Amino acid sequence: MAHEINEDLIRQIAQLAKLTISDEEIANYMPHMKKVLNHFSELETLNTDNIEPLITPVDLKSYLREDRVEKNISTEELLAGAPSSIGQLFQVPPVI
Amino acid sequence: MSTNSIDTIMSGYEVVIGIEVHVQLNTKSKIFCSDSTSFGAGDNENISPISLGMPGTLPTLNKGVLDLAIKTGLALNCHIRAKSFFARKNYFYPDLPKGYQISQYEVPICENGFVEFSVEGQPRKVSITRAHLEEDAGKSTHFPEHTLLNYNRAGIPLLEIVSGPDMKSAKEAAEYCKTIRSIVQYLDVCDGNLEEGSLRCDCNISVKKVGEKKLGTKVELKNLNSFRFIEKALEFEIERQIDLCLSDKKIVQETRLYDPDKNRTYTMRLKEDAQDYRYFIDPDLLPIIVTDDKIKQIQKAIPELPIKKAARFVKELGLSTDEAEILTSDKALADFFEMTSKESGYSKQASNWILGEVLRYTNEHHQTIQQIKVTPKSLSDLIKLIEQKIISTKIAKSVFNEMMDSGNSAASIIDRHGYKQVTDVDELEKLIQKVLDSNSSQVDEYRQGKEKVFGFFVGAVMKLTKGQADPDVVNQLLKEKLSGRKI
Numbered sequence: 001m002a003h004e005i006n007e008d009l010i011r012q013i014a015q016l017a018k019l020t021i022s023d024e025e026i027a028n029y030m031p032h033m034k035k036v037l038n039h040f041s042e043l044e045t046l047n048t049d050n051i052e053p054l055i056t057p058v059d060l061k062s063y064l065r066e067d068r069v070e071k072n073i074s075t076e077e078l079l080a081g082a083p084s085s086i087g088q089l090f091q092v093p094p095v096i
Numbered sequence: 097m098s099t100n101s102i103d104t105i106m107s108g109y110e111v112v113i114g115i116e117v118h119v120q121l122n123t124k125s126k127i128f129c130s131d132s133t134s135f136g137a138g139d140n141e142n143i144s145p146i147s148l149g150m151p152g153t154l155p156t157l158n159k160g161v162l163d164l165a166i167k168t169g170l171a172l173n174c175h176i177r178a179k180s181f182f183a184r185k186n187y188f189y190p191d192l193p194k195g196y197q198i199s200q201y202e203v204p205i206c207e208n209g210f211v212e213f214s215v216e217g218q219p220r221k222v223s224i225t226r227a228h229l230e231e232d233a234g235k236s237t238h239f240p241e242h243t244l245l246n247y248n249r250a251g252i253p254l255l256e257i258v259s260g261p262d263m264k265s266a267k268e269a270a271e272y273c274k275t276i277r278s279i280v281q282y283l284d285v286c287d288g289n290l291e292e293g294s295l296r297c298d299c300n301i302s303v304k305k306v307g308e309k310k311l312g313t314k315v316e317l318k319n320l321n322s323f324r325f326i327e328k329a330l331e332f333e334i335e336r337q338i339d340l341c342l343s344d345k346k347i348v349q350e351t352r353l354y355d356p357d358k359n360r361t362y363t364m365r366l367k368e369d370a371q372d373y374r375y376f377i378d379p380d381l382l383p384i385i386v387t388d389d390k391i392k393q394i395q396k397a398i399p400e401l402p403i404k405k406a407a408r409f410v411k412e413l414g415l416s417t418d419e420a421e422i423l424t425s426d427k428a429l430a431d432f433f434e435m436t437s438k439e440s441g442y443s444k445q446a447s448n449w450i451l452g453e454v455l456r457y458t459n460e461h462h463q464t465i466q467q468i469k470v471t472p473k474s475l476s477d478l479i480k481l482i483e484q485k486i487i488s489t490k491i492a493k494s495v496f497n498e499m500m501d502s503g504n505s506a507a508s509i510i511d512r513h514g515y516k517q518v519t520d521v522d523e524l525e526k527l528i529q530k531v532l533d534s535n536s537s538q539v540d541e542y543r544q545g546k547e548k549v550f551g552f553f554v555g556a557v558m559k560l561t562k563g564q565a566d567p568d569v570v571n572q573l574l575k576e577k578l579s580g581r582k583i
Contacts, residue, residue, distance in 0.1 A: 016372060018188050055181055055383055062385040067123045067160030070130035075140045078148060088139035089237075089244040092190045096238050 005034045102215050103264040109303045109338045112311055113269045113330065114261035117276050118254050119286045120232070120294040121164040127231050127253035128155030128198065128381075135292060139246045147251040149194030154380050157182075161253040162205075164285040165229050166386060166394050168255055169206030171279050171401060172224045176386055180205045182229070182378040187371055190245055191234040199256075201375040204228035205384060212403055213275040215268050217417060222272050223260035229384075230254050255285075261300070261311065266330035270323045273297045274425070278402045282427045290321045297326055302347070303337045312337070313347040317361060320354055329354035333361050405430055413443035422451060428465045435472035440479040449475060453493065457500050469503035470496070478506040485566055491515050515564060521573065524557070524565060528573055531556045542578055550574065 007026055010033065014021045021029070075088055084091040104111045126133055129146035146153040169176050183201035209224035232254050234247035257276060263269045277295055280286040288295050297320055302312035317333060320326045333352070340347050352361040400408070402424040409420035409430075424430045429450070436446040454475070458468060478499065482492050487510060498509050510516060531553055532539055542549045557570050 012372075016186075016374070053377075055377055056379065060382055062382045063156065064159035064162060065125075065130070065156040067125050067158050068130055069125045069132045071132070071144070073144060075138075075143065078143055078145070079140065086242075086244060088141070089246055090140070090190075092243050092245060094238065094241060095190060095236060095243040 005030060005037060102218055102267060104266065104334060105306060106334070106338050107342055108306055109341060110306050111264055111266075111334050112261045112302050112304065112314075113263035113266075114300045115259045115263070115269060115272060116298045116300070117257045117259075117273065118232075118296040118298075119168065119257060119276070119280050121161055121168075121253040121255055122284070122286055122294075123158055123160040123164065123253055125158055125160075126251035127158050127161050127229065128251055129153075131251060133252055135294075137248055140248060142248040143250070147193070147247055155198065155378075157381065157384065158253065161229065162384065162386070163394060164253075164283075165205055165227070165255050166391065167283050167398060168257075168280060168285050169209065169227055170391070170395055171283055171398055172206065172209040172211055172227060172257065174206035174209030174224060174227060176391055177203065177205055177207065177384075178386055178388075179203075180384045180386075182381040182384070183375045184378045185230075185373045185375055187373060189233070189236075190243060191236045191247075191250070193234070193247060193250060197231060197233065198378055198381070199230035199375075200228035205386070211272070211275055211279070213271055214417075214421070215265075215271045220268060220271070222262045225258045225260050227255055227257045230256060266327045266334060269299060269330055270327040273326055274323055275402070278425055278427070282399055282401055290323070293321070296321075299326065299330060301330060301333050301337070303334065303341060312341075313349050315347065315349065316351045318351055318353060318364065325354055325356055328356070328359055329361055332359060336361065399427075402427075402430070409433075413437060413447075415443065415447050419447050419451060423447065426465070432465050432472055436475050436479070439473055440476035440483075442479050442483060445479050445483070446475070449479060449496075453496050457497075468500060470499050474499060474505055481506055481510070486510070487515055488563065488565075488567065490563055521569065524561075524569060524573055525577075527560050527565075528553075528557055528570070528577055531560065532577060539578070550578070553578070 007030070010021070010026045010029055079085045079088065079090070082090050121127075123133060125131060126142075126147060129144055131142045131144050131147050134142065146155060166176055180200060180203045182198050184196040185199045185201070186196040188195055204226040206227035207225070209227070210221055211224065212219065212221050214220060232249045232252040234245055234250040237244045237246075259272065263272055276297075277288040277290075280295070281288045286294055290296075299317045299320065300314045301317065302314040304310065304312040315333060315337070317329050320329055332354075337347055348366060350366045351364045353364045354361050406417070406420040406424040409415045409423060410417055415423070422429075423433045432454075433446055433450050436450065437443040440446055454465070454468070454470070457463075458465060475496075478492055478496060481487050482489055487495065487506075492506075495506050495509050495515065498504065499506060502509075535553070535556070538549045538552060542553075553574050554567070554570055557574070558565055558567070
């Protein structure tokens with residue numbers, strides 16, 4: 001196993017996911033995470049020598065789209081789905 | 097070896113530079129969906145559920161993007177992988193709608209290439225580690241109370257060209273970037289516009305003691321939107337880093353920006369809390385398959401590249417290396433020259449006119465070679481008229497200016513002004529006699545050995561003919577007359 005599940009790792013994972021979690025939650029998640037990881041670590045017992053990594057489960061050749069411009073949905077419709085916008089720009093809380 | 101002379105070595109330290117160039121591939125539609133890539137569209141005009149990363153949407157690779165990536169890879173002497181993959185680079189930022197950027201990680205499409213160019217006449221070869229496909233992010237504009245987002249750029253196709261850490265001076269780095277730009281312009285895969293961001297050069301730079309194997313701590317310089325700034329920013333950074341080393345201070349691994357007004361670099365963000373991008377293969381996209389046939393077909397479409405063209409101009413058309421390099425730095429300019437040279441039959445003169453008058457005019461009027469009114473054909477006509485001694489070079493310059501302003505042909509301008517060069521010996525003899533008759537004291541001076549006066553006579557004859565006399569003929573006739581034979 002590459003990582004040992006400890007408090008620091010849980011904090012780091014939460015930070016990467018932009019989540020704020022309390023010490024209590026960390027204590028709560030730790031055993032869950034351990035369980036999940038242990039479950040998947042069973043895979044490591046398999047011998048995968050000489051086996052190509054699986055990139056896609058379906059054996060499809062590549063599929064390419066022609067370089068053609070299409071517009072099926074208006075900007076107004078797409079902006080309408082956003083919680084807030086100004087003019088034709090999406091508005092989010094300040095980033096810096 | 098003499099090739100070392102352009103390398104920067106200061107106070108026992110040498111410089112190591114590697115560069116990432118983001119090339120915006122000029123397809124009509126985005127890399128994974130059919131949104132337009134048009135520059136200058138209204139805010140969020142070029143978006144769709146796919147570029148906004150809506151749940152349930154799926155990306156599909158644009159065929160045009162793949163062709164341009166292969167073309168660029170081949171021109172950079174890269175190996176093109178028969179099978180490569182897209183990966184997700186995960187990070188959260190509002191300009192990235194999906195929460196990850198689709199890029200390539202372990203298995204890029206192009207690898208192990210090189211580019212050749214010269215720096216102050218010395219040949220250089222820089223390795224290309226890889227060139228991979230990725231999508232651009234959107235544009236955010238920050239205000240104290242909110243951030244606004246325009247996703248027109250989200251999903252614009254980029255090819256990131258990564259060089260080896262092979263460059264050893266600011267000048268060499270700038271030349272490398274110029275070479276990449278001229279290659280992508282020759283290939284017509286990118287317009288190469290640094291100001292508009294269709295070509296972005298990020299420089300990684302470190303310094304180390306001469307001969308030391310281990311690389312120093314590197315600093316990344318971003319947002320350099322002209323070749324001059326690249327060179328200036330690197331020069332500043334080299335000095336800054338060497339100064340830190342000399343005073344035993346630590347160089348911090350960070351990203352810095354360049355302030356052209358103050359000519360200095362400053363911290364943008366530290367890399368201490370290095371991002372963990374958690375790359376993994378994107379399950380939404382199929383592998384990129386490139387067949388040998390495809391490579392052969394694209395190889396055929398690759399035009400002669402600047403370095404080869406310059407060598408040919410020197411070898412076959414007799415230009416100097418400097419002339420050939422300037423003319424080939426821009427494909428349109430090289431084409432203009434080559435057509436003029438072919439049409440007129442005078443390569444050297446064509447080069448002189450283009451590097452002199454044509455570039456002076458385009459610079460003064462902020463025009464590109466494609467915008468000017470003079471064509472290779474009309475410039476050739478002008479050159480031929482000079483070579484046939486119908487007009488003098490001096491008059492040709494005013495004819496040229498009028499051609500540039502009006503778009504009229506040289507012949508029609510010459511006709512209208514009566515500019516034809518006077519080569520008629522009888523007519524010139526009469527004029528010369530007139531000059532000598534009305535300046536007898538100067539004639540005496542000349543005959544008493546004061547040869548400087550000769551220029552005075554030439555000037556007087558040229559004035560009488562409004563500059564249209566053939567100076568060679570005038571010189572010859574004057575000498576004959578003054579030597580006394582004909583007076």
